[in-house]
Amino acid sequence: MQHGYWASLRIEPDLISRIKEAQKEDSEIWTIVENLDKQVEFRLDDDNVLWRDTRLVVPNDATLREALLTEAHSSPFSVHPEAHSSPFLVHRGSTKMYHDLKQYFWWSGMKRDVATFVSKCLIYHQVKIKHQRASGLLQQLDIPVWKWDEISMDFVTGLSQTQRSHDAIWVVVDRLTKSAHFLPIRKDYSVSRLAEIFQQEIVRLH
Template structure:
């Protein structure tokens, strides 16, 4: 069943929840706000009260509530740190100095602690290491064990370029190439229905 060119989603709570989750929380999305998410969805799907359902879903997203700037505490007096929601999401660190120099000329310990699990890494260093050197050690000894952020750059780029932007009233990919990119959320697409012409950039 179609509403114009949009697929009508039946009144099935499980199906709608799965669709909203895919549009908001999948690796191909970037936890868009309710307005951006609604504009992305309404290009392909329709159901009665969809805008309200999108707003409700986004308002209940734990990650959005914790990370987005409008939900963070204002600067001021020290506040207790929130408990992380996943291991290795947040770390704390300290330096133990004043130690006798070893045969490898190390005279300090860099202590890196996962705030959720309290697991710790002790890294032998020299107290005169530069910030650049410490960053290299962090990449070699910590990031290699707990993931590489650059593995996900392509997903972030894809999500950004295929999300609706208020300033241009469409996705950057659509503005650049004159057509919509097929994403996992576009289950209804079997081909390009409309090829946008020069009027888009006038």
């Protein structure tokens, strides 16, 4: 690795070093190491760093995983152009970020963690945009290559309350096919609750 770049991802060398060092303290990794003869997909290199095939194994450390997800998500080479003044937030979905990450890193439950991280970020930025005044010219967006690789979303509020106390609709649209999901929600749902719904209703299906 040179200058902190791993192909389409930009990951700081210090973070890679911290991941390797943290492997030494992780009980789950030691369990894998003790059973390497039964798990041929894992290997130790000359520095006793554990890899799954060609992917670095990330220990069960929430701080490290959050840092890795943050760096991958903010990488200018792979993820997340913000929609600036668009009323809809356009976002490269968790599928894109997951495929980028899994080329170089592995941990159990990575896909779930990526989906949670991306959905929370997406929701946060959409709410932020709702409270900002539009500025500048709208930018032409590239056409996505894969279905559900990029999505747009919006919240329709001010609706009458249903029998289940829903008073808003969350609209999530695939930019390529224009297919959409209309999710009944409550306007007082937390970001964490919306992230759960995003996983259940969007990530699970796509």
